[in-house]
Amino acid sequence: MEYSVKASSNSKNSASIKIKQSEIDFGITPESADTTPNPAELFLGSFSSCILKNVERFSAFMNFEYSKAEILVKANRLEKPPRMDRINYELKIFSKDRNLNVQLLKKNIEKFGTIYNTVQSSCSIDGEVKVISE
Incomplete structure (x- = not known):
């Protein structure tokens, strides 16, 4: 069995993971530490x-x-x-x-x-x- 995900980030801003039909935002900056998962x-x-x-x-x-x-x-x-x-x-x-x-x-x-x-x-x-x- 194999799995695949695709993730991307915007410099000094945000990031997300795309899995099937779902998208999960996550934090990459200190400003997002309290609002999105790390x-x-x-x-x-x-x-x-x-x-x-x-x-x-x-x-x-x-x-x-x-x-x-x-x-x-x-x-x-x-x-x-x-x-x-x-x-x-x-x-x-x-x-x-x-x-x-x-x-x-x-x-x-x-x-x-x-x-x-x-x-x-x-x-x-x-x-x-x-x-x-x-």
């Missing part, structure tokens, strides 16, 4: 998206129902060389379903997530999955 935040967004996609995917395989899922991701950045050092996430699954095996879901997310596994090869990841009864 590359590190987009990276964490990709990590979050991977986990949420796998919640949906494994809800079918593991036969459980949920109304929504939320994830909070935090990361520590090292300065020299600049890189992510540690990522921590808290995944909340809102569900009444008693068939939801949280440990198996977490194991599947960690074993089969493309972005998750790519990140894990270069940085430590610690996460928690919680079920919120509705």
Whole structure:
């Protein structure tokens, strides 16, 4: 499987990524730091998206129902060389379903997530999955 995105920037102004029919703006200047995501935040967004996609995917395989899922991701950045050092996430699954095996879901997310596994090869990841009864 191959993936492709196209990104562009305007000097001292703005930047965007085009993916299929979507466009995501991101910041490249100090002036945009408070209004648009920076590359590190987009990276964490990709990590979050991977986990949420796998919640949906494994809800079918593991036969459980949920109304929504939320994830909070935090990361520590090292300065020299600049890189992510540690990522921590808290995944909340809102569900009444008693068939939801949280440990198996977490194991599947960690074993089969493309972005998750790519990140894990270069940085430590610690996460928690919680079920919120509705």
